[in-house]
Amino acid sequence: MAELVNVMPLFNDLAKIEPEHRVACQDCSLFRLCLPLGLQNSDLAQLDTIIKRSQSYKRAHTLFSTDNEFKSLYVVRSGSFKTTISAVNGREQVTGFYFPGEFIGLDAIHQQSYQSNAKALETSSVCELPFENLQEIGKKMPQLQIQLLTRLSKELSSDKNLMLLLGKKTADEKIATFLLSLSKRFQDRGFSATEFQLTMSRSDIANHLGLAVETVSRVMSRFQEDGLIVINGKAISLRNTTAINAMCG
Amino acid sequence: MAELVNVMPLFNDLAKIEPEHRVACQDCSLFRLCLPLGLQNSDLAQLDTIIKRSQSYKRAHTLFSTDNEFKSLYVVRSGSFKTTISAVNGREQVTGFYFPGEFIGLDAIHQQSYQSNAKALETSSVCELPFENLQEIGKKMPQLQIQLLTRLSKELSSDKNLMLLLGKKTADEKIATFLLSLSKRFQDRGFSATEFQLTMSRSDIANHLGLAVETVSRVMSRFQEDGLIVINGKAISLRNTTAINAMCG
DNA sequence: TTATTTCCATGATCTATATCAAAATATCTG
DNA sequence: CAGATATTTTGATATAGATCATGGAAATAA
Numbered sequence: 001m002a003e004l005v006n007v008m009p010l011f012n013d014l015a016k017i018e019p020e021h022r023v024a025c026q027d028c029s030l031f032r033l034c035l036p037l038g039l040q041n042s043d044l045a046q047l048d049t050i051i052k053r054s055q056s057y058k059r060a061h062t063l064f065s066t067d068n069e070f071k072s073l074y075v076v077r078s079g080s081f082k083t084t085i086s087a088v089n090g091r092e093q094v095t096g097f098y099f100p101g102e103f104i105g106l107d108a109i110h111q112q113s114y115q116s117n118a119k120a121l122e123t124s125s126v127c128e129l130p131f132e133n134l135q136e137i138g139k140k141m142p143q144l145q146i147q148l149l150t151r152l153s154k155e156l157s158s159d160k161n162l163m164l165l166l167g168k169k170t171a172d173e174k175i176a177t178f179l180l181s182l183s184k185r186f187q188d189r190g191f192s193a194t195e196f197q198l199t200m201s202r203s204d205i206a207n208h209l210g211l212a213v214e215t216v217s218r219v220m221s222r223f224q225e226d227g228l229i230v231i232n233g234k235a236i237s238l239r240n241t242t243a244i245n246a247m248c249g
Numbered sequence: 250m251a252e253l254v255n256v257m258p259l260f261n262d263l264a265k266i267e268p269e270h271r272v273a274c275q276d277c278s279l280f281r282l283c284l285p286l287g288l289q290n291s292d293l294a295q296l297d298t299i300i301k302r303s304q305s306y307k308r309a310h311t312l313f314s315t316d317n318e319f320k321s322l323y324v325v326r327s328g329s330f331k332t333t334i335s336a337v338n339g340r341e342q343v344t345g346f347y348f349p350g351e352f353i354g355l356d357a358i359h360q361q362s363y364q365s366n367a368k369a370l371e372t373s374s375v376c377e378l379p380f381e382n383l384q385e386i387g388k389k390m391p392q393l394q395i396q397l398l399t400r401l402s403k404e405l406s407s408d409k410n411l412m413l414l415l416g417k418k419t420a421d422e423k424i425a426t427f428l429l430s431l432s433k434r435f436q437d438r439g440f441s442a443t444e445f446q447l448t449m450s451r452s453d454i455a456n457h458l459g460l461a462v463e464t465v466s467r468v469m470s471r472f473q474e475d476g477l478i479v480i481n482g483k484a485i486s487l488r489n490t491t492a493i494n495a496m497c498g
Numbered sequence: 499t500t501a502t503t504t505c506c507a508t509g510a511t512c513t514a515t516a517t518c519a520a521a522a523t524a525t526c527t528g
Numbered sequence: 529c530a531g532a533t534a535t536t537t538t539g540a541t542a543t544a545g546a547t548c549a550t551g552g553a554a555a556t557a558a
Contacts, residue, residue, distance in 0.1 A: 085409055087498050093413035107409055109402035116409060139391040145398070146384065152401040153358035159408040160334055160356055160365060164342035166415035167459035171545065202506060210416035212546050217507050233506090233554080249336050420515070451536060461516055466537050482524075482536090 024048050033101030033189065034075060035129075035147050043141050050133040053077065056125040063104065063118040063126065070113045072128045074104045079124020080199045082208075083116040094208035096155075097121070097200055099185055103151050121199040166210045173249035174209040175219045179229070179236070180244060194238040273297050282350030282438065283324060284378075284396050292390050299382040302326065305374040312353065312367040312375065319362045321377045323353040328373020329448045331457075332365045343457035345404075346370070346449055348434055352400050370448040415459045422498035423458040424468045428478070428485070429493060443487040 025036045025048050036044050081098040098104050107115045138145045187193035206216040223229045230237040274285045274297050285293050330347040347353050356364045387394045436442035455465040472478045479486040
């Protein structure tokens with residue numbers, strides 16, 4: 001088996017860079033990826049007053065589930081999360097993975113109740129935005145509302161692309177698309193685009209992409225044989241992004 | 250073949266009830282399903298000034314496509330639309346069907362460019378909301394922003410359910426879920442929940458649900474044999490909603 | 499540490515649904 | 529309205545990926 005050294009840090013290493021969970025938005029390394037983007041300093045200070053910064057949660061900690069009362073939206077501060085919805089017969093669909101700077105709970109707004117369950121994939125922390133307060137200060141801060149709108153629109157757009165993936169792509173195309181999507185997001189966050197950790201299990205990946213775990217395993221093994229990637233447990237290295245990109249369909 | 254009489258009107262019959270395309274929001278029959286819900290009268294009047302009400306478009310008319318400049322959001326006034334996105338290799342995914350009172354183009358906001366293509370499924374008309382103007386008046390109308398947010402959140406939520414459908418459901422469950430979703434939306438609009446027209450082609454349905462046309466045809470024929478539905482071309486009648494509901498998975 | 503559980507990889511087999519083919523309807527167009 | 533074109537239905541066959549089975553590797557608990 002090919003060797004993989006020099007594995008890039010997990011996202012929860014952000015927590016090490018920024019251990020103070022009281023750090024204000026303007027000093028946060030996620031600033032340019034996060035909600036406050038485009039806000040005036042005075043507005044920012046006001047936003048800061050309503051944000052509750054969480055302690056870190058352990059792997060598998062449930063951030064919220066459909067039977068919790070909807071109170072807050074969350075932004076990932078460090079680590080990563082998955083969201084799921086379940087069908088009546090118990091089957092579950094992993095509807096998304098969330099990394100630092102990304103919002104969780106946006107689909108709860110319309111019914112004022114959580115429509116999905118959110119769970120930490122590793123040691124993680126969040127910024128909690130009590131929705132009522134957010135709406136309150138939003139009334140005087142159009143820029144904040146626009147940011148929120150923009151975030152929702154972005155998630156909508158990426159969900160439509162996931163529909164295309166689920167409805168039309170082959171197993172190979174699904175995995176290739178998934179890996180590149182992660183790569184892109186890691187790069188946006190200042191991490192390596194080619195060496196990163198799959199913080200979610202193979203079965204989470206399989207579920208999210210509408211595949212069986214075995215298929216994910218097999219496709220990844222084959223990608224490795226073909227020199228596209230190198231896998232070592234949860235660590236992955238993209239060795240031929242051009243070829244992977246060409247496989248996205 | 251079972252007979253199907255008394256087919257319910259198409260949505261474009263709304264246009265007959267309301268032929269004036271200058272009719273103001275407060276007099277529109279879609280009022281309680283539409284954006285202005287919750288607005289003060291004075292705000293409503295202001296919203297009215299920025300809305301452009303379209304003439305009716307013919308079937309297959311392209312409302313917008315990804316290579317048009319993003320200028321406006323649209324709300325369906327009469328008729329129905331589909332949206333699609335396409336993969337690099339030309340494959341397309343039907344990402345949604347839209348009926349009166351529903352928004353089209355929300356996924357364009359974040360990039361300020363259309364991420365999908367929207368096409369009329371029958372003779373249809375829309376209300377056009379120039380986005381810049383909308384943002385402008387939204388600054389003084391928090392309620393409008395909240396409505397917009399709510400709409401986005403609702404679409405997000407239904408897209409997550411579609412992910413569950415695409416990723417985890419069998420062909421039978423997909424069709425059953427789809428029929429009930431239409432039924433629900435028709436009922437919300439004051440039409441029969443059990444007798445309606447499938448304004449989209451079988452191939453649009455198939456594409457949307459991640460199936461082959463032949464599978465859609467076969468499953469529907471079987472549902473008819475089993476007395477769950479009666480089909481007559483584009484007209485459909487749900488004869489056993491309880492059973493259909495039990496099949497949604 | 500060792501025991502226990504969960505996760506991952508790989509092989510063998512099966513099946514739901516796609517694909518291919520062709521006839522029957524429906525819908526357009528001049 | 530007739531002819532042309534597109535859509536839908538139904539049948540026969542093929543296949544991508546699911547499911548079943550097993551052994552080994554990590555992770556977790558005791």
